[in-house]
Amino acid sequence: MIANLGFGLLVVTFITAIYGAVTAVYGDVKKDSRWVESARRATILSFPLATLTVFVLLYLLATNHFEVQYVYSVTSLSMPMYLKLTALWGGQSGSLLFWAWLLSAFSSAVMLRKWDRDREFLPWVILVTAVTMIFFLSLILLFENPFIRWWQTLGGEVAAMFAPTQATLLTPADGMGLNPLLRHPGMIIHPPMLYLGFVAFIIPFAFAVAALITGRTDDRWIRITRRWTLWAWLFLSLGLVLGGRWAYDVLGWGGYWGWDPVEIAAFMPWLTGTAFLHSVMIQEKRGMLKQWNMLLIILTYDLVIFGTFLTRSGVLSSVHAFAQSAIGPMFFTFIGLTFAVSVGLLMHRWNELKSETPMTSMLSREALFLLNNLLFMGILIVSFWGVIFPLISELATGQKVTVGPPFYERATAPLFGALMFLMAVAPLAAWGHSTIKTLGKAIWKPGVVALIAPIAIFFLGVRNIVALIGFTLVALVICVTLYEIWRGSMARSKKLEENFFVSTWRLFGRNRRRYGGYIIHISMVFMAIGILGIEIFQTQTQGTIPQGSSLELANYEITFDSVAQFDTTGGRNVTRAVMSIYKDGNYIGQVFPRRDYYYESQQPMTIPGLRSTMLDDLYVILVDWQPISTIGATFKVYHNPLVNWLWVGSILFIFGTLVAAWPEKDPATLRATAKLVQAPGAAN
Amino acid sequence: MEQSPTPQKPGRIKFILGGLLILAAVVYLIVSSTQGNAEYFMTVEELKAKGSTVIDRNLRASGAVVGDTIQYDPQTLNLSFTVANVPGDNNEIEAQGGLALVLHEAVVDSTRARMQVIYNGPMPDLLRDEAQAIMTGHLGEDGIFYADELLLKCPTKYEPAIPSQSSGN
Numbered sequence: 001m002i003a004n005l006g007f008g009l010l011v012v013t014f015i016t017a018i019y020g021a022v023t024a025v026y027g028d029v030k031k032d033s034r035w036v037e038s039a040r041r042a043t044i045l046s047f048p049l050a051t052l053t054v055f056v057l058l059y060l061l062a063t064n065h066f067e068v069q070y071v072y073s074v075t076s077l078s079m080p081m082y083l084k085l086t087a088l089w090g091g092q093s094g095s096l097l098f099w100a101w102l103l104s105a106f107s108s109a110v111m112l113r114k115w116d117r118d119r120e121f122l123p124w125v126i127l128v129t130a131v132t133m134i135f136f137l138s139l140i141l142l143f144e145n146p147f148i149r150w151w152q153t154l155g156g157e158v159a160a161m162f163a164p165t166q167a168t169l170l171t172p173a174d175g176m177g178l179n180p181l182l183r184h185p186g187m188i189i190h191p192p193m194l195y196l197g198f199v200a201f202i203i204p205f206a207f208a209v210a211a212l213i214t215g216r217t218d219d220r221w222i223r224i225t226r227r228w229t230l231w232a233w234l235f236l237s238l239g240l241v242l243g244g245r246w247a248y249d250v251l252g253w254g255g256y257w258g259w260d261p262v263e264i265a266a267f268m269p270w271l272t273g274t275a276f277l278h279s280v281m282i283q284e285k286r287g288m289l290k291q292w293n294m295l296l297i298i299l300t301y302d303l304v305i306f307g308t309f310l311t312r313s314g315v316l317s318s319v320h321a322f323a324q325s326a327i328g329p330m331f332f333t334f335i336g337l338t339f340a341v342s343v344g345l346l347m348h349r350w351n352e353l354k355s356e357t358p359m360t361s362m363l364s365r366e367a368l369f370l371l372n373n374l375l376f377m378g379i380l381i382v383s384f385w386g387v388i389f390p391l392i393s394e395l396a397t398g399q400k401v402t403v404g405p406p407f408y409e410r411a412t413a414p415l416f417g418a419l420m421f422l423m424a425v426a427p428l429a430a431w432g433h434s435t436i437k438t439l440g441k442a443i444w445k446p447g448v449v450a451l452i453a454p455i456a457i458f459f460l461g462v463r464n465i466v467a468l469i470g471f472t473l474v475a476l477v478i479c480v481t482l483y484e485i486w487r488g489s490m491a492r493s494k495k496l497e498e499n500f501f502v503s504t505w506r507l508f509g510r511n512r513r514r515y516g517g518y519i520i521h522i523s524m525v526f527m528a529i530g531i532l533g534i535e536i537f538q539t540q541t542q543g544t545i546p547q548g549s550s551l552e553l554a555n556y557e558i559t560f561d562s563v564a565q566f567d568t569t570g571g572r573n574v575t576r577a578v579m580s581i582y583k584d585g586n587y588i589g590q591v592f593p594r595r596d597y598y599y600e601s602q603q604p605m606t607i608p609g610l611r612s613t614m615l616d617d618l619y620v621i622l623v624d625w626q627p628i629s630t631i632g633a634t635f636k637v638y639h640n641p642l643v644n645w646l647w648v649g650s651i652l653f654i655f656g657t658l659v660a661a662w663p664e665k666d667p668a669t670l671r672a673t674a675k676l677v678q679a680p681g682a683a684n
Numbered sequence: 685m686e687q688s689p690t691p692q693k694p695g696r697i698k699f700i701l702g703g704l705l706i707l708a709a710v711v712y713l714i715v716s717s718t719q720g721n722a723e724y725f726m727t728v729e730e731l732k733a734k735g736s737t738v739i740d741r742n743l744r745a746s747g748a749v750v751g752d753t754i755q756y757d758p759q760t761l762n763l764s765f766t767v768a769n770v771p772g773d774n775n776e777i778e779a780q781g782g783l784a785l786v787l788h789e790a791v792v793d794s795t796r797a798r799m800q801v802i803y804n805g806p807m808p809d810l811l812r813d814e815a816q817a818i819m820t821g822h823l824g825e826d827g828i829f830y831a832d833e834l835l836l837k838c839p840t841k842y843e844p845a846i847p848s849q850s851s852g853n
Contacts, residue, residue, distance in 0.1 A: 252806075362698060374703065378710040385714050390725065400725035400772060402744055404820065407721035411713040542806070544759045604809040623806035624758040634758045636806050 003147040006056035013049040014137040021130035024123040047108035050101040067171040070146040076177035078571040093144035100136045102199040124210035186246030197236025203228045205301035212345040230661040241650040252606040254638035259408040265310035269303040275376035287356030298342040363434040368426040420473040446479035470532045516660025526649030533642025546632035554639045557582040573597040593622035616641040728769035729797040748790035751813025769797040803831040810836035
């Protein structure tokens with residue numbers, strides 16, 4: 001019964017979205033704002049409707065309604081309540097519903113803003129969000145209905161929304177339970193973060209299309225959506241990082257990123273989104289790259305849809321492919337159509353989107369930003385090539401050929417390196433015009449300081465050329481960025497006779513985007529430190545040892561103290577080893593590698609014992625243990641230098657993005673202070 | 685790559701040249717990395733048929749794990765098992781009734797092409813009878829597949845076709 005209610009609400013939401021799309025266009029064509037207003041209200045209404053639908057599914061999940069196929073496939077009696085609720089995004093149809101719900105939330109929120117100055121955008125923003133909503137809701141209604149139930153017919157069990165003839169409802173005694181691999185805090189927050197990021201990028205795209213259709217091609221659409229873009233980018237980045245952390249904690253291969261097609265699918269919109277975040281600044285400041293920005297946001301939108309499709313359809317063989325589905329053709333049609341229409345609109349407005357100022361100097365700030373964009377696009381092309389290469393090779397030669405992580409690492413490393421170099425140089429370049437001489441003059445001091453890093457690690461015995469170059473770039477970015485902040489603060493404190501630290505604080509407060517950006521740059525190189533550390537210096541050992549003996553790795557000695565096996569909550573049997581760690585002969589602590597066995601899904605899960613410091617991680621996996629065996633237990637140990645910088649960097653990254661996205665003070669007072677203080681290099 | 689908007693003549697040439705240079709660099713990186721790292725995706729049947737011609741290639745193969753053949757020595761971490769041929773194409777698998785069924789039939793049918801796989805490392809949690817193994821590695825002259833990497837999928841776990849323990853209430 002309740003499932004019927006959920007299905008009914010879904011249908012009503014679907015009709016509301018269609019109504020919104022149609023009336024918005026009709027109102028615009030008829031120049032009748034009442035219709036547009038009605039469409040606006042319909043869009044606002046889609047949020048409570050979708051929310052109710054989600055509540056119905058949550059209720060079914062929480063109350064063990066196993067007659068509903070989705071509930072049956074992702075929950076079980078023994079699961080704790082929070083896992084039952086988060087199973088909302090544990091399977092395909094639930095996560096599509098969740099996606100649609102987020103979209104309804106964001107589009108209603110946009111509807112509630114003040115539209116006075118941008119009335120002409122309104123119908124088209126409604127249209128874009130509604131069309132996207134209609135697409136997702138029709139996928140749910142036609143292929144991935146989460147309210148489908150089990151029926152017992154004469155011919156056997158059938159899953160259907162409504163009772164087939166002579167069928168009775170079938171209620172299984174217990175559900176299948178959520179895949180144990182997904183029962184991890186990282187995995188509980190990772191999908192919503194990723195989806196928040198995905199869906200929030202639809203809003204800037206909607207405004208971009210509105211700008212193209214109305215011909216209002218100034219940078220108004222960019223200014224309206226600047227914060228949306230930043231939040232979208234923050235959530236998408238967090239989704240990626242959390243996914244990595246989950247892999248590190250749960251998958252037990254000592255890594256965090258495997259260049260799996262599904263990971264790449266989430267990474268590609270991040271690449272175009274990051275390029276977009278940079279290049280909109282050029283449009284705002286210099287009136288350039290307008291066509292390029294349009295193209296970037298169109299690409300981001302379609303990569304978001306493509307990413308949702310890849311993560312949710314299992315077309316590619318990957319660890320994430322836990323569902324097969326028939327919705328591929330629908331996705332490709334939708335992606336193809338939206339891309340063609342958007343690019344068509346862009347072509348139509350091409351001449352109106354010409355740059356206001358010519359780009360003359362190759363070393364100007366705007367040229368370096370453009371270079372940054374091209375590098376991001378380069379990484380995008382490499383990633384895209386890697387994902388579609390198997391399909392292309394199969395079409396061309398009949399032989400399926402794939403490329404693995406070594407391909408991506410080799411092809412993207414130089415591009416990432418170049419991006420880091422730009423991160424160091426671009427903040428010092430002036431708008432409009434820069435030469436080697438002016439740039440060199442600005443960079444030589446921090447550059448010399450940065451050289452300490454490679455020299456120091458060279459004398460520590462590092463001879464790996466990638467590591468030497470990598471750490472030089474890391475040091476260069478940090479030195480230049482700190483130097484920039486120092487210069488800005490000094491100039492301000494001299495001029496206004498403030499305390500230096502007060503000046504730094506106010507400098508950040510007055511130029512949030514600029515200095516938030518600098519914090520993000522530093523967080524990125526922190527992450528680079530972690531990545532260089534684990535990629536280049538990871539070592540491992542493995543062995544079967546009796547109780548009391550040890551394995552040795554790097555300057556660590558890991559002693560196997562004891563092992564115990566016991567049943568615990570959540571239908572698990574846990575085998576847990578106690579290991580003591582000695583560094584250079586001194587006892588420094590214990591780790592507890594585990595193997596959990598889930599009775600109902602008959603699936604074991606390996607949880608590493610982890611000892612983490614800023615210098616290195618010791619990552620111990622309990623590989624095998626036989627209760628009757630006298631040999632002992634088998635362990636695999638990884639030594640991951642510096643990897644913690646990756647996670648610390650991501651926390652700093654959140655902070656930096658919040659600084660950049662924080663609402664500014666009243667524009668009038670801002671303008672007044674901007675006249676007073678011109679930070680060096682920031683001169684417009 | 686999309687040519688960036690660079691109006692007016694004087695500086696234009698150098699920007700186009702710069703753009704082309706970057707494009708060339710990206711193409712070079714892609715081509716050279718693809719050549720060095722391509723993995724040929726082959727079914728067990730194809731591997732048996734091609735035999736010695738693919739010995740020095742990076743290979744990626746998938747097959748159904750035959751449960752009885754799993755041998756694991758926790759001392760040396762040497763893992764050995766046999767896989768039975770399954771189609772490499774997802775659509776073909778779907779057409780034959782889904783992954784779970786295809787894997788089951790491959791294991792039951794003793795006439796299917798089979799291949800021994802050797803892997804050194806911890807035994808993966810999902811390795812069991814009728815799981816799909818995706819191996820990356822190379823083919824030895826002895827016809828054994830030496831895997832460097834081993835991925836497993838158990839389709840029945842996540843999206844069951846029908847409830848297994850149904851009851852009337």
